[in-house]
Amino acid sequence: MALTDSAFRKLQKIVGKSSCSRKKEDLVCYAYDATAQSYLPDAVCFPGNTKEVSTILSLANQEGFFVIPRGSGSGMTGGSLAVSGGVILVMARFSRILEIDKGNLIAHVEPGVVTGRFHRAVEKEGLFYPPDPASSEFATLGGNMAECAGGPRAVKYGVTRDYVLGLEAVLATGEIIHTGVQTTKGVVGYDLTRLLIGSEGTLGIITQMTLRLLPLPEAVRAMTAVFDKLETAAETVSEVIRRGIIPRTIEFMDNASIRCAESRLKIGLPVEAEALLLIEVDGKVDETDVIIKQLRTVCMSMGAKNIKIADTKEEADNLWKARKAISPALYQFAPDKINEDIVVPRSKIPDMVRKINSLKEETGLIMVSFGHAGDGNIHFNIMLDKKNKTELKKAEYAIDILFDYTLELGGTISGEHGVGITKSAYIEKEIGSVELNLMKKIKKVFDPKGILNPGKIFPS
Amino acid sequence: MALTDSAFRKLQKIVGKSSCSRKKEDLVCYAYDATAQSYLPDAVCFPGNTKEVSTILSLANQEGFFVIPRGSGSGMTGGSLAVSGGVILVMARFSRILEIDKGNLIAHVEPGVVTGRFHRAVEKEGLFYPPDPASSEFATLGGNMAECAGGPRAVKYGVTRDYVLGLEAVLATGEIIHTGVQTTKGVVGYDLTRLLIGSEGTLGIITQMTLRLLPLPEAVRAMTAVFDKLETAAETVSEVIRRGIIPRTIEFMDNASIRCAESRLKIGLPVEAEALLLIEVDGKVDETDVIIKQLRTVCMSMGAKNIKIADTKEEADNLWKARKAISPALYQFAPDKINEDIVVPRSKIPDMVRKINSLKEETGLIMVSFGHAGDGNIHFNIMLDKKNKTELKKAEYAIDILFDYTLELGGTISGEHGVGITKSAYIEKEIGSVELNLMKKIKKVFDPKGILNPGKIFPS
Numbered sequence: 001m002a003l004t005d006s007a008f009r010k011l012q013k014i015v016g017k018s019s020c021s022r023k024k025e026d027l028v029c030y031a032y033d034a035t036a037q038s039y040l041p042d043a044v045c046f047p048g049n050t051k052e053v054s055t056i057l058s059l060a061n062q063e064g065f066f067v068i069p070r071g072s073g074s075g076m077t078g079g080s081l082a083v084s085g086g087v088i089l090v091m092a093r094f095s096r097i098l099e100i101d102k103g104n105l106i107a108h109v110e111p112g113v114v115t116g117r118f119h120r121a122v123e124k125e126g127l128f129y130p131p132d133p134a135s136s137e138f139a140t141l142g143g144n145m146a147e148c149a150g151g152p153r154a155v156k157y158g159v160t161r162d163y164v165l166g167l168e169a170v171l172a173t174g175e176i177i178h179t180g181v182q183t184t185k186g187v188v189g190y191d192l193t194r195l196l197i198g199s200e201g202t203l204g205i206i207t208q209m210t211l212r213l214l215p216l217p218e219a220v221r222a223m224t225a226v227f228d229k230l231e232t233a234a235e236t237v238s239e240v241i242r243r244g245i246i247p248r249t250i251e252f253m254d255n256a257s258i259r260c261a262e263s264r265l266k267i268g269l270p271v272e273a274e275a276l277l278l279i280e281v282d283g284k285v286d287e288t289d290v291i292i293k294q295l296r297t298v299c300m301s302m303g304a305k306n307i308k309i310a311d312t313k314e315e316a317d318n319l320w321k322a323r324k325a326i327s328p329a330l331y332q333f334a335p336d337k338i339n340e341d342i343v344v345p346r347s348k349i350p351d352m353v354r355k356i357n358s359l360k361e362e363t364g365l366i367m368v369s370f371g372h373a374g375d376g377n378i379h380f381n382i383m384l385d386k387k388n389k390t391e392l393k394k395a396e397y398a399i400d401i402l403f404d405y406t407l408e409l410g411g412t413i414s415g416e417h418g419v420g421i422t423k424s425a426y427i428e429k430e431i432g433s434v435e436l437n438l439m440k441k442i443k444k445v446f447d448p449k450g451i452l453n454p455g456k457i458f459p460s
Numbered sequence: 461m462a463l464t465d466s467a468f469r470k471l472q473k474i475v476g477k478s479s480c481s482r483k484k485e486d487l488v489c490y491a492y493d494a495t496a497q498s499y500l501p502d503a504v505c506f507p508g509n510t511k512e513v514s515t516i517l518s519l520a521n522q523e524g525f526f527v528i529p530r531g532s533g534s535g536m537t538g539g540s541l542a543v544s545g546g547v548i549l550v551m552a553r554f555s556r557i558l559e560i561d562k563g564n565l566i567a568h569v570e571p572g573v574v575t576g577r578f579h580r581a582v583e584k585e586g587l588f589y590p591p592d593p594a595s596s597e598f599a600t601l602g603g604n605m606a607e608c609a610g611g612p613r614a615v616k617y618g619v620t621r622d623y624v625l626g627l628e629a630v631l632a633t634g635e636i637i638h639t640g641v642q643t644t645k646g647v648v649g650y651d652l653t654r655l656l657i658g659s660e661g662t663l664g665i666i667t668q669m670t671l672r673l674l675p676l677p678e679a680v681r682a683m684t685a686v687f688d689k690l691e692t693a694a695e696t697v698s699e700v701i702r703r704g705i706i707p708r709t710i711e712f713m714d715n716a717s718i719r720c721a722e723s724r725l726k727i728g729l730p731v732e733a734e735a736l737l738l739i740e741v742d743g744k745v746d747e748t749d750v751i752i753k754q755l756r757t758v759c760m761s762m763g764a765k766n767i768k769i770a771d772t773k774e775e776a777d778n779l780w781k782a783r784k785a786i787s788p789a790l791y792q793f794a795p796d797k798i799n800e801d802i803v804v805p806r807s808k809i810p811d812m813v814r815k816i817n818s819l820k821e822e823t824g825l826i827m828v829s830f831g832h833a834g835d836g837n838i839h840f841n842i843m844l845d846k847k848n849k850t851e852l853k854k855a856e857y858a859i860d861i862l863f864d865y866t867l868e869l870g871g872t873i874s875g876e877h878g879v880g881i882t883k884s885a886y887i888e889k890e891i892g893s894v895e896l897n898l899m900k901k902i903k904k905v906f907d908p909k910g911i912l913n914p915g916k917i918f919p920s
Contacts, residue, residue, distance in 0.1 A: 162618070189917065
């Protein structure tokens with residue numbers, strides 16, 4: 001399946017010479033993603049419109065070379081890596097926000113639009129696009145679609161899937177399809193839209209999206225609650241929901257996360273605390289005032305040691321800076337990171353916390369947990385030196401146990417990062433053989449020759 | 461594909477003699493649905509658990525007889541009709557609410573549970589399941605899943621699809637699958653859950669569901685606004701949303717609908733009005749007070765002639781009684797009803813209203829429109845005598861034009877009723893041949909021999 005010289009020349013003809021390269025210095029720039037793994041593609045192409053994507057794919061389907069769609073390459077599981085060579089299709093030129101339709105609360109956008117830019121554009125119109133992955137300042141909406149990105153606001157607002165009404169996509173055959181509708185309702189035929197969402201670029205390449213918007217909440221308030229036991233923090237999360245309060249985010253950080261963020265930012269985080277909850281509520285001004293007070297009461301009654309309500313936007317922004325600083329700051333502990341993205345039913349977070357603590361003791365590894373406690377989504381990190389085989393083995397052992405326990409608790413081994421290459425070896429823990437077989441057959445329907453993003457999701 | 465005597469005896473063995481019949485008097489009871497069409501099945505079976513469904517399907521797959529799943533038979537497009545004979549599988553015995561989990565805001569339920577019963581059960585726990593089709597007092601949750609039911613609250617809360625986290629289903633081969641997760645997040649493999657939702661019983665038979673719940677809103681307030689022009693009412697709907705107010709329902713009735721409801725209920729509806737909006741808001745008590753006042757201001761400024769805010773629950777209930785009385789009361793106009801379920805982007809409702817008015821004038825037919833204006837979903841009814849061939853021809857002409865115009869406005873020809881048999885002849889207006897071909901291939905993956913609910917969705 002190598003890219004022939006003649007196929008490369010045809011690619012250059014389709015997109016123009018300046019938008020197609022196989023120079024090593026260009027290839028290197030599109031060989032990596034957030035997994036820190038690297039695979040050199042055979043070529044990199046920057047198509048400028050749907051027709052070019054279609055022509056490229058129909059060429060690939062004829063000639064038999066692989067095509068791997070790519071947004072910003074910020075994925076955590078290798079979804080945009082050319083693991084078997086092939087042509088990387090960088091969707092950066094699909095960067096137009098085509099329409100923001102206030103009367104119908106929808107937007108038509110292209111997949112190369114960076115999520116944060118889209119947030120600001122709709123907010124300027126008094127509108128709101130809730131999905132907000134931590135990578136929103138560099139990840140693209142197209143990548144968000146491919147992975148079904150989540151983020152902290154899912155506890156109240158759901159995930160990417162809940163905000164996509166319709167798609168334009170190109171199949172492996174080069175055929176262009178239109179799925180879904182422009183309205184909340186629509187039940188004509190099978191739901192191809194949501195079949196494409198989260199399919200990690202293995203079923204088609206998304207070239208346009210119709211997204212659902214909400215009115216921008218009038219006010220947002222943030223607070224932190226400090227706990228001297230991680231379990232107490234975890235129990236507080238459940239209690240908040242049980243009382244019928246749905247904040248827009250309930251993030252948690254364990255002690256290692258707090259130290260990490262503080263060492264980087266020096267903003268006076270409580271480095272002695274075992275756990276910190278960062279809670280954000282939104283709605284009408286009066287409403288948020290009332291809910292923040294209710295939350296203070298709940299947190300106090302559950303045993304919070306210290307509660308701080310952000311008075312200004314700056315204070316709130318600082319709290320978020322701390323939360324977002326954790327992941328990159330983790331490398332102070334060790335050169336390598338194994339990053340997992342498990343989800344358990346919210347009420348099971350205390351059980352999971354106990355299990356992580358026992359694994360930490362048993363293995364002696366550096367483990368850091370933080371994440372979206374409101375929806376049960378825990379980003380669990382093992383910091384290690386992968387060259388140290390003993391450490392690596394222990395880490396693999398810990399992850400195996402952790403995944404089994406996640407599933408035992410009724411959870412899932414990937415909440416928002418996808419399967420890609422890093423979790424494909426584990427997919428059979430969660431998905432039964434009959435279901436996996438259905439998925440493989442669906443893949444075959446969409447991509448009979450297997451040219452689209454090979455080596456992802458399915459175990460080899 | 462007729463059911464042989466020996467296959468019937470095997471069926472009786474699987475579910476027990478008392479749960480399987482081919483007596484005509486039994487068959488007649490399961491031959492109809494809300495389309496008022498009737499097809500006698502070869503047998504009717506009442507399986508009691510997933511294993512029985514699985515055994516029945518694997519038998520059907522071997523012997524080659526058709527199986528048609530059925531809830532309460534309240535579908536509007538013929539989804540549960542045995543159009544080519546076969547065995548009707550009545551899911552009524554799957555009637556258990558297995559768990560309502562307050563801490564995780566989920567419920568595990570069986571498909572035979574009547575939607576209204578489920579509403580009351582979760583409301584007793586202070587929880588809320590928003591999807592609320594007009595048929596909720598007799599339709600089952602399983603049927604709601606199969607059709608992706610909507611209802612009036614979709615404008616704020618979305619549709620059935622948005623409240624399903626995971627499913628247990630039986631494939632045509634008899635294999636039992638589990639899809640999805642128990643949490644908001646979960647991205648392991650393709651989204652089989654939403655592929656099954658809205659697939660109208662053609663891909664598998666759902667035997668258990670994990671549903672997402674919300675906290676029950678503290679207060680609900682209802683109001684009506686009367687307009688002397690239908691277009692003004694339609695424009696008011698858009699204006700409400702444009703101002704960032706999202707009521708939980710915005711229903712509209714045209715003059716014929718108002719007269720219909722009044723003739724049945726005699727509750728003093730404004731029979732001279734050209735249009736009536738029934739708006740409902742929910743949230744905290746203070747919040748709903750504020751929003752109701754805002755809504756009054758918007759409606760007045762748009763030209764409403766009369767506004768009435770329900771002071772008591774009884775008053776609000778009466779308004780809903782009126783809304784729900786329309787559909788059955790329509791038969792006072794004529795013996796037959798052609799019922800369509802179009803959706804247009806909310807801002808296009810005035811255009812659609814103008815088109816309907818012009819079609820009414822052109823054809824002289826009795827047309828009645830009402831529905832979920834908040835999400836652009838219009839239930840458009842032509843009342844006629846189908847034996848009158850001239851009327852029938854005119855009606856078919858009107859529907860053809862209406863569907864084309866719906867699609868021209870960016871809408872869909874079925875918002876919440878599915879395709880079934882009554883819309884399958886029109887599906888190619890909305891779904892392109894490439895997309896339809898994908899759907900047919902997906903059907904083949906799930907049901908290689910085509911034994912599950914034949915004759916639905918796809919044009920023959």
